[in-house]
Amino acid sequence: MHAIETVDLNKRFRRVAAVQDVRLQVPEGAVYALMGPNGAGKTTLIKLLMNLLRPTSGSAFLLGAESFRLRGRPLESIGYVSENQKHPDWMTVDTFLRYWHPFYPTWDRDLEQQLVRRFDLPRKQRLKYLSRGMKMKAVLTSVLAYRPKLIVMDEPLSGLDPLVRDELMGGLLEQTAETSVLISSHDLAEIESFSTHVGFMDAGRLRISEPMVELRERFRKVILKRLIPFEVPENLPSDWRQFHAEGAVARWIETGFAESASRARARQIFGDAQLYSEPMTLREIFLTLARPQREAAESEAGQ
Amino acid sequence: MMLLHILLKDLRRHRWEILLFVAIVAAWAWQQTHRFYWLEVHAKELLVIVMFVLWFFLTIRGVQGESLVGDREFWPTRPYRTWQLFLAKAAFLVLCLNVPLFLAQLYLLAHAGIPLSPSLLPGLLFLQLEFAWCCTLPAAALAAVTDSIVQWVLSIVAMLIFGLAVSWLPWNSLSATFAGTEQLATWCGIIVIGLALLAALIWQYSHRRSGPARIVIAAAVVVVPLCIAFASTKLARLLAYTAPNGLPPVSLSLAPANQRTYTRTDGFGTATLQVPVYAASIPADTLVVIEGTRFHFTGNDGWDSKTAWATAAIVLSSQSSTAELSFPVPKSTADQIRRTHATIQAEIEMAVYHISAPYTIDTTPAHFKIPHVASCTLWSLESQIFRFSRLDCVAPLRMPDVYVTRLDSSENTCSQLNRQPRLPAGHWAMGVQYGSGIPADFDPNPIRTFDLDTGIGVWNPPIYTPQDPSTSRTASICRGTPVTAQYGWLSGRVHATYQLGPAGTESPTHPIEPSDDDSTPFSPRAT
Numbered sequence: 001m002h003a004i005e006t007v008d009l010n011k012r013f014r015r016v017a018a019v020q021d022v023r024l025q026v027p028e029g030a031v032y033a034l035m036g037p038n039g040a041g042k043t044t045l046i047k048l049l050m051n052l053l054r055p056t057s058g059s060a061f062l063l064g065a066e067s068f069r070l071r072g073r074p075l076e077s078i079g080y081v082s083e084n085q086k087h088p089d090w091m092t093v094d095t096f097l098r099y100w101h102p103f104y105p106t107w108d109r110d111l112e113q114q115l116v117r118r119f120d121l122p123r124k125q126r127l128k129y130l131s132r133g134m135k136m137k138a139v140l141t142s143v144l145a146y147r148p149k150l151i152v153m154d155e156p157l158s159g160l161d162p163l164v165r166d167e168l169m170g171g172l173l174e175q176t177a178e179t180s181v182l183i184s185s186h187d188l189a190e191i192e193s194f195s196t197h198v199g200f201m202d203a204g205r206l207r208i209s210e211p212m213v214e215l216r217e218r219f220r221k222v223i224l225k226r227l228i229p230f231e232v233p234e235n236l237p238s239d240w241r242q243f244h245a246e247g248a249v250a251r252w253i254e255t256g257f258a259e260s261a262s263r264a265r266a267r268q269i270f271g272d273a274q275l276y277s278e279p280m281t282l283r284e285i286f287l288t289l290a291r292p293q294r295e296a297a298e299s300e301a302g303q
Numbered sequence: 304m305m306l307l308h309i310l311l312k313d314l315r316r317h318r319w320e321i322l323l324f325v326a327i328v329a330a331w332a333w334q335q336t337h338r339f340y341w342l343e344v345h346a347k348e349l350l351v352i353v354m355f356v357l358w359f360f361l362t363i364r365g366v367q368g369e370s371l372v373g374d375r376e377f378w379p380t381r382p383y384r385t386w387q388l389f390l391a392k393a394a395f396l397v398l399c400l401n402v403p404l405f406l407a408q409l410y411l412l413a414h415a416g417i418p419l420s421p422s423l424l425p426g427l428l429f430l431q432l433e434f435a436w437c438c439t440l441p442a443a444a445l446a447a448v449t450d451s452i453v454q455w456v457l458s459i460v461a462m463l464i465f466g467l468a469v470s471w472l473p474w475n476s477l478s479a480t481f482a483g484t485e486q487l488a489t490w491c492g493i494i495v496i497g498l499a500l501l502a503a504l505i506w507q508y509s510h511r512r513s514g515p516a517r518i519v520i521a522a523a524v525v526v527v528p529l530c531i532a533f534a535s536t537k538l539a540r541l542l543a544y545t546a547p548n549g550l551p552p553v554s555l556s557l558a559p560a561n562q563r564t565y566t567r568t569d570g571f572g573t574a575t576l577q578v579p580v581y582a583a584s585i586p587a588d589t590l591v592v593i594e595g596t597r598f599h600f601t602g603n604d605g606w607d608s609k610t611a612w613a614t615a616a617i618v619l620s621s622q623s624s625t626a627e628l629s630f631p632v633p634k635s636t637a638d639q640i641r642r643t644h645a646t647i648q649a650e651i652e653m654a655v656y657h658i659s660a661p662y663t664i665d666t667t668p669a670h671f672k673i674p675h676v677a678s679c680t681l682w683s684l685e686s687q688i689f690r691f692s693r694l695d696c697v698a699p700l701r702m703p704d705v706y707v708t709r710l711d712s713s714e715n716t717c718s719q720l721n722r723q724p725r726l727p728a729g730h731w732a733m734g735v736q737y738g739s740g741i742p743a744d745f746d747p748n749p750i751r752t753f754d755l756d757t758g759i760g761v762w763n764p765p766i767y768t769p770q771d772p773s774t775s776r777t778a779s780i781c782r783g784t785p786v787t788a789q790y791g792w793l794s795g796r797v798h799a800t801y802q803l804g805p806a807g808t809e810s811p812t813h814p815i816e817p818s819d820d821d822s823t824p825f826s827p828r829a830t
Contacts, residue, residue, distance in 0.1 A: 051380075052374035052375075054512070071379070071382075071385065072383065074382075075381060082375075085376075086376055086377055087377045088316075088368075088377060102305065103382050
């Protein structure tokens with residue numbers, strides 16, 4: 001069973017399609033990083049999953065429960081942390097945690113105390129007087145304390161300084177060995193280190209969704225060297241991005257890299273040459289995917 | 304358990320606002336019993352206004368504590384149980400709003416000397432239901448589809464603008480309304496609007512979909528003018544005034560054919576006709592109030608005409624059996640009635656009250672009780688040229704549906720002003736007061752106050768002052784004046800049609816004398 005599964009999920013806001021035909025599968029125990037430029041539909045997708053919005057069509061399941069029925073008991077094992085969520089700011093950290101305690105049969109008081117100490121949370125301080133980072137820590141504590149089976153996080157790191165990010169993610173990872181996590185973030189370097197799966201959304205569509213290992217295997221920076229300069233053929237393979245040739249050296253990013261097949265194809269196009277490939281960071285992969293979309297959108301707007 | 308947990312959270316969160324509300328309710332109750340001069344003069348209604356502003360404020364705060372609008376709230380992603388949340392909010396509102404008001408009402412009743420008997424409890428609980436239904440429910444429903452107090456206030460402003468626009472509609476062109484149709488329309492409105500708001504509220508709690516809930520609330524607002532218009536419809540009249548089982552409760556007739564006259568008073572374009580009628584066969588325990596009339600004239604040459612429905616307030620009883628039916632018609636119609644010796648058919652909408660046996664109230668003591676109705680205090684100040692008397696009565700929660708007082712001129716104890724002659728015997732005066740017809744009047748103060756004198760008016764037949772024969776002497780209650788009283792309850796509303804026969808001769812004045820011959824020359828025909 002998947003922790004999260006969506007089937008042709010769609011959400012329209014009048015004429016705008018915010019989420020289109022999304023088929024997402026987050027395996028149990030996975031840490032799924034959802035990437036995408038601003039306005040790609042990540043937050044809308046997460047709100048659909050959490051039953052904060054109703055889908056126009058399609059369906060979504062979290063831990064086997066259909067998202068639009070997600071209320072009451074099923075939420076005892078699902079946690080949600082979002083940067084743009086309103087909280088009962090009038091409560092102190094202590095009141096906040098004590099308030100949620102009876103809602104969850106699995107609430108662990110010791111873990112709660114442990115997290116409060118770890119995050120150095122000021123117990124008597126009201127939420128409204130906490131910094132953004134501290135507030136996120138308090139909310140994360142209120143989620144981790146009941147050991148949820150699934151945590152959905154929408155931009156939890158946005159606007160936080162590196163130290164707080166580190167503390168927050170450290171706290172999260174320590175407690176979530178068997179927890180499935182879906183996290184949307186722009187902080188790619190941070191989530192790259194622990195994500196097992198990656199999804200890339202753009203213009204409401206889920207363009208890519210696969211295990212991190214496979215993605216990094218597939219996306220490669222390729223360098224081709226020949227002894228003599230060559231002419232660039234007109235029709236390059238569609239999975240070659242950002243092709244650049246100078247003299248006898250050509251560079252590109254291959255989005256469907258497979259060692260022997262890619263090498264054979266390059267030889268077929270350029271003749272005898274030396275081919276080198278380098279792995280890419282998640283950030284580089286993100287830029288590779290996002291840039292053409294941005295350029296296309298800008299040129300469309302320019303016209 | 305979760306219910307209690309949420310309730311305690313809300314109580315803790317809004318503790319200062321609740322305390323302020325309780326303080327205002329206490330101050331209001333204190334003002335009701337002590338009547339501070341400064342407040343009475345400068346801000347008589349200030350405390351009650353503040354009380355209800357806080358009432359609405361607390362309702363909004365309570366509901367919007369877990370806002371049902373928007374997708375950024377903290378609670379929908381937590382394991383709240385819908386019904387527990389809904390009931391926790393309901394409990395919060397009852398506890399913070401109704402309970403302080405209920406306690407204040409108990410204090411007011413006790414202060415007015417009304418014993419707190421268990422028989423008062425249903426009425427007091429009904430009063431709480433009225434405030435919950437008419438104040439809390441609309442405020443809560445609106446709070447459930449708005450996400451801030453500002454948005455709530457703006458919605459109220461929009462409704463007021465709608466109300467203003469509706470008030471400009473040509474309501475005068477609608478048919479007349481009567482007490483029965485107005486009451487029916489009011490109840491329909493209260494029930495339909497209340498149920499719609501309740502449905503919107505429950506829908507919003509169970510689905511959190513503001514769009515449909517807002518549409519339902521907007522529809523509920525539109526129901527208000529529809530209810531007002533409904534009161535003027537034939538359907539409302541048919542529902543409010545039903546055909547009697549068997550004969551109508553009263554038989555109406557004109558004077559015997561040879562003495563039959565009616566009065567005509569000409570105005571601009573119209574003439575008002577006043578036709579004296581005699582009521583018979585009214586049982587002693589029944590009071591009939593004519594609330595609406597319509598007349599159909601048929602001339603001896605085949606000409607006919609029908610008036611529009613008109614509102615009336617004519618009281619008939621076994622002791623008061625004469626009345627005047629008055630209606631405006633175009634002058635040409637009045638001329639035709641005279642010329643063609645038209646016959647009259649009257650359609651009457653009437654309320655029938657079952658009244659108690661008459662009992663006499665001794666007003667000699669300063670304080671006395673009217674059994675089953677009220678406790679009264681007589682304020683009386685009399686001299687040769689000046690007389691002031693006022694009979695202030697207090698009743699718990701409501702007045703009876705109808706309350707009749709009757710004075711006899713031979714027993715009147717009031718001193719005669721300006722050397723006026725003593726009142727002759729054989730004259731009587733009657734006052735009728737009406738209650739709201741519900742178990743408790745919609746008023747935060749459960750004490751109903753009324754003056755027993757109200758509506759008594761002049762002696763009947765009139766007693767004219769010697770100085771000015773056109774001025775009738777008014778009847779009033781003074782210390783020691785025996786008052787015959789009857790109270791009663793509405794037993795039904797009836798529609799009846801009477802064939803009254805020829806109108807008779809037109810007269811500038813109309814001598815209406817109690818006739819010995821009260822037999823009905825024309826039998827009433829119920830429709």
